Amino acid sequence: MKYLVYILKRLLSLIPVLFGISLIVFFLIRLIPGDPATTLLGSHATPDTVKELRSQLGLNRPLWNQYLTFLGHLVQGNLGYSYVYTSSVTSLIGAGLPTTLWLLVSATVFTVLIAVPLAVLAAARRNGIVDNIIRAIPVVGLGLPSFWLGIMLILIFGLKLGWFPVAGFGNTFSGHLQGIVLPGITIALALSPILIRSLRASLIDVLSSDYIVTARAKGISGSRVVFGHALRNAAVSSITVLGVNIAYLTGTTLVVEQVFSLPGIGQQMINSILGRDFPTVQGITMVFAIMVVVVNLLTDVTHAALDPRVQLT
Template identity: 35%
Template sequence: MIGYVARRLLLGVLQVLLVAVGVFALTEALPGDAAVTIAGDYPDPAVIAGLREQLGLDRPVWERFADWLVAASQGDLGTSLVGPRSVVEVIGAAIGPSSLLAGLALALLVPLSTGLGMLAAHREGGRVDRAITSTTLGLYAAPEFAMAILLVTVFAVQLGWFPPTAIGGSLIADPALLVLPVLVLLLRPICSLSRLVRAGVIDAQRSPHVQHVRRLGLSPARIRFCHVLPNAAVPAVQQLARTADWLLGGVIVVEAIFVVPGLGTALLDAVSARDLPVVQGLALVFACTTVLVNLGADIAARVLSPASEVGR
C-alpha cells in the first residue's frame, strides 16, 4: 500500500505540473491581457505599454512561467494583476463558500444515495424500484443550470420561500441562502450514486460469498450492512470521489446563478480580467484536489475490496 500511494503521488505531481503548463498556455492564447483590461474601454497604447512593463507582461512567456513555478513550489502563488491582494488571499476568501456548499452537499449525498440505492435493490423490479429508477433517470438528464433556474422561479420568485441569490447576505448567518444551491448540487450526484449502489447491492446479493453467509444463519440486517454494502460500495466510492472533485472545483454554473462568491465565481472573474496569477493559482488548487480526492477513493476501494483490481 505504501508503494502504491507513493507511485500515485508521483504521478499526481506530474499531472499537476501538466495542468499548470496547459492553463498557462491557454491563458496566453486568449485575446488581450490584464494591461488591456486595466486600461479600460478607451485604451492608450502608451498606457498599455507602461502597464505591461509594470506588470511584467513584456517578459518572455517561458521566463514568467519559470519564475511562477519556482515561487509556487515555495508556497508563493504571486499577486493578482488587477487588485492589491495576493493570490493566496483571493483563494482563501473564495474557498470558504465553496467548501461550505460542497460539505453540506456531500454530508447529505452519502446517506440519501445509499438509502435510495438499497431501497431500490430490496425488491428488484418492484414498484419502488421502478419509481426510484424512473425518477433518478429523469432528474439526471436535466442540466444543473436548467434545474437551478426552475427552482429559483418556483421557490424564490413565485412562492418566495427562499432568497433567489446570495447577494448582500451571509451563508452562515442566513442558512436559507444555502437551500436552493445545495439542492441543485444534490440532484444529479444522488441519481448516479443511488443507481451505482443499487446495482452493486444486487450483484453482491447474488454473490457466492453472501449466499454462504446466509446459509450460516446470520441476520438479514447484518448480512446487508456487513457483507452486502461494503462490496457494493466500491464503484460508488469512486463515483463519490469524482462528485467531490466536481463539488470542490467550485461548481461554476451553480455559483454563477446564485451569485455565491466561491471558487467558481473567482475563476470566472479572473478569466474575464485576464488575471493570469489567479487563474494559475485556482488551477493548481483544482488539480491538487482532483489528485488527492481520487487517491483517497482508490485507497478506500482497495480497503473495502482488497481482491479487486481497483487502482492497479
Template identity: 40%
Template sequence: MLAFIVKRLIQSMLILLGVTFITFALLYLLPADPVRQIAGRSATPETVANIRAQLGLDQPFVVQYLRYLGNLVQGDLGRSYLQKTEVSALIASRLPASLLLMLGAIVCELVLGITMGVIAALRRGTSTDNALMMVSFVGVSAPQFVVGLLMLYVFAVQLQWFPIGGYGTISHMVLPSVTLGILGAGWYSRMMRSSMIDVLRQDFIRTARAKGLGRMRVLLRHALPNAILPIIAMIGIDVGIFMSGIVVVESVFGWPGIGQLAWQAIQRVDIPIIMGVTLVSACAIVIGNLVADIASLFADPRIKVR
C-alpha cells in the same frame, strides 16, 4: 502502503505540473488582452506598453512560464491584475465557503444516491424501480443551472422555505448543495442498484439468509458494505465534477466561493486568479482521488496495492 502513497504523490506532482503548463499555454494564446482590461479603452499605446512591461507580459512564453513556476515553488500565486491583491489571499478568503458547499453536496448525493439505489435493487423490476431510475436519469441529464433556477423558483420564491441566495446559515446551504449533489446522486443510484443486485446474488448472502439472519441485518451488515465499494472510489472523481459545476451553482445562488471568484476573473481576463483557482481545483481533485484510493484499501482488504 507508504510506497503506494509516495508513488501517488509523485504522480500527482507531475499531473499538477502538466495542469499549470496547459492552463498557462491556453491563457497565453487567449485572444483577449488583459493589459487592455487594466489600462482601459482610452489608454495610449505608450501606457499599454508600460503596463505590459511592468507585468512581464512582453516576455516570451518560456520566460513567463518559468518565472511563474519559480514564484509558485515559493508559494506565490501572483497578484490580481485588477484587484491588486495577492491571489493566495483571495482564494483563502473564498475557499472555506466552497469546501462547505462541496461537503454539503457530497452528503446530499450519498444520501439520495445510496437510498435510491438500494430501494431500486430491492424492488427490481417493479414500478418503484422504474420510477427511481427515471428520476436518476433526469438528475444526470438536467443542466445544473436549470436545476438551480428551478430550485430557487419553487422552494425560495413560491414556497419561501429557503432564502433566495447568500451565505452564512444552513438554510442558505441547502438549495445549492442539493443542486450540486443531484448529478452525483443520479450516477450513484444507478451504480448502487447494479452493485447491490450483483452482491445480493453472491453465495455469502445466501449463506447469511440460511443461518436465519433477518433481512435488515443481511442488508446492512453483509450486502451494503460490499455494494458500496464502487461508490467510495467514485467520490474522489466527484471532486473534479464539483469543481466544474461549482462555478455555475455559486453564480446562480450568489455563494461567495472560488467558483464565483473564477467566473469574475474569466470575465475580466484576470490571469493570476484564473491560474490560482485552476491550480487549487486540480489539487483538490488529486487529493480527492488519493483519499478515495486509500479509503478503498481500508474498506476492502482484497484490493492489492500496486
C-alpha cells in the same frame, strides 16, 4: 504503515502532474482574445498607457521568460498578484476556498442521503414498480443542467416557500448551513443518478451471492442482511464511482457558485477570466487540480480500506 507509504508515493507523483497542468494552463489562457492591460485601462486605454502597463505587469517579456518566472514563484508558494482584485492570489484563494469546500462537502452528503436509500429500495424491489420508477430517475436527472436545477430550487424553496436564502453564504455558522443547502442539493441532484445506478447494480449482484443466501437461510432479517452485509460490499465499487464524479464535478462549482452568488473560488475564476486576470486564473486552476488529485487519493484509500483484496502499491 502501508497506507502512509502509499499516500507519500501519490503525493510525489503529484509533482509532475502539477508541472504539466501549470504548463498547459499558462499557455492556453494566453489564447483568450483580449489584452489584460487594455481590459484594465478600459476607456482610458491609449497606445502609450497600454505599453506602459504591459511593461509594469511583465507582459512585454517573452512567454518562456514569463512562464519561468511563474514557475519559480509557484515553487515558493507564491501564486502571483491579481490584476483585477489588486491583491495576492493566495489571499484571494484563502478567502474563497472555504466556501467552495463547504459546497463540495454538502454536495457529497446530500448525494449519499439521496442515492443510498433509493438504490437499496430499488435493489430490494427488483423489477417492481418502485424499481422501475427509481431506474427512470437517472435518465431524467442526467439530462438536467445544473444551472437550471439551481434556478428551479431558488424559485420553489427560496422565493415561493421562503425556506432558504436565494443567494449568499451568510455571516454565521447557521447562515452558512442555510446558504449551502440549495447549492449542495443542486450538485447532488446531478450526481445522485450516477450513484443510484451504480449502487443498485452492485447490490443486486451482492444480494444473489451465496453468503447472502446463507444469511437469509439462518433467519437473519432482510434489513440486517442488506445494511449489515450486502451494502458494505456493494459500496466498494460505488465509492470509486462517487469519488471520480466528485472530482469531475469540481468544475461544476463554477456554475453553481455563480447561480447562488456564493463567494467561492469558482466565482472568482469566472470574474478573472472575464477580466483577463491571468495570475488568478492560473492560481485557482492549480488549486482545482490539487483538489481533484486529493479526492482521487481519498477514494483509492477508502476503497482499499473497505476491500482487503486491494493492494496499495
